[in-house]
Amino acid sequence: MGAAVWKLTLSYDGSQFAGWQVQPGRRTVQGELGAALARVTGEHTLPQGSGRTDAGVHALAQVASVSLRSPVPAANLERALNHALPAAIRVLAAEHAPAGFHARHAAVAKTYEYRLFRARICPPWLAPYVAAYTFPLALESLRQATGWITGTHDFRSFQTHDPDAASRTEPGRAPHSTVRTVFSAGWETPEPELLLFRVRGSGFLHHMVRNLVGTLLLVGRGQLAPDQLPTILGARARSSAGPTAPASGLWLHSVEYRITGPDGDPVLR
């Protein structure tokens, strides 16, 4: 029997981990998931995430791929993993994936959310999951500036130097390319005290969403004009953009894949 490839969909509370990627002596999501897989199947294997999330960054639906030899039914794998994992990580779905499926290589789009809490006093049980931001914001300027980032651009100005950048190179893309496509970006207020930035794109550079938010908030506060965004993009220099917004507000919302269906047609999900 050969190995079967699995697609695991995961939620996690990033405040309890030193990020996604396994690190010696640190509690990481990838490390905990690997340990749970070993406990459940006896196989020592490292699941591959759609991308790394930094310490403090949360996931509503991160996706990981892993190859397993154990012939375990999908429902059992989900249940057994949730039993073995800490409550800060949940497996939402464990599904069989086509041979060769890789959560990072096969991703065609990702959506992130950034949650700003706007009231004066942030409830303690929300604090780990938002960034508190009480300064008045001009939403119209914020929206104007946000319009400039949709489309295909060189986002180098919004990339924080990544000591481990080589591992992020995606196939079919020049090494170290900082060109990405933002399909959509916008601001919502799902609750009066919550301001939410949602961005969907082909992929994101290191700290790109947090650097975009940090820069857009400068516009919202009136410290930067909305039409300076093209200048900042054109500068292709991190120093031209604003600060990095805190990790606590960032949520990986979802990852999309083009998977070939039973009839050979591509299925996006």
Place this chain on the structure above:
Amino acid sequence: MGAAVWKLTLSYDGSQFAGWQVQPGRRTVQGELGAALARVTGEHTLPQGSGRTDAGVHALAQVASVSLRSPVPAANLERALNHALPAAIRVLAAEHAPAGFHARHAAVAKTYEYRLFRARICPPWLAPYVAAYTFPLALESLRQATGWITGTHDFRSFQTHDPDAASRTEPGRAPHSTVRTVFSAGWETPEPELLLFRVRGSGFLHHMVRNLVGTLLLVGRGQLAPDQLPTILGARARSSAGPTAPASGLWLHSVEYRITGPDGDPVLR
């Protein structure tokens, strides 16, 4: 200038503390609040809570009293304390209280909530703030049994032995009395996945709410008949009641005081 008495209303995330009460070498709410008061006023004083909450138990609105010599305006005290405190504790209000006000002695009623999460997979960011409980429950039996606990009863069967019980004796009450009055108790489903027990009473014994919930859930599961509650109360023995529900689901909702108004009339709030 004499000292002024303050009433502080606090929210906290109990999952981040070893309970309310100060303990050497442990991170506690009372300890953090005392340290913040010392940083803000230079005075070393221990605030008195309306009662102790155990490790893992949360507060929507705990009340503490403290006497301060520093002539600090109320709005400034609130702001300065929130600046000095960790995000897991927030001061919702800092108000002047009548001389002699004591958060524990003056409390006339307390309300607790117990939050059960009913869906199969509990989101990681809710896990510290609920008790996951997926067994099917007969709500009608649960409600019938709950009817038996309202009123004035000896709740000794629902008291866990408290090594520090002496410090809990309330004035005007016989030492070690286990008689309390439950003004109201009931179950709500504010969201489809959330089942909430809310109980308001004159005061609560050690672990009383958690032991009530643990026992009532046995009724909900059909392991105990609703009309066994009077027998359990009458037994006046911890062993006759059910298990202690987990701390994570318990929230101190509010504390009520009868405070004399400016015209001498009692004001309940």
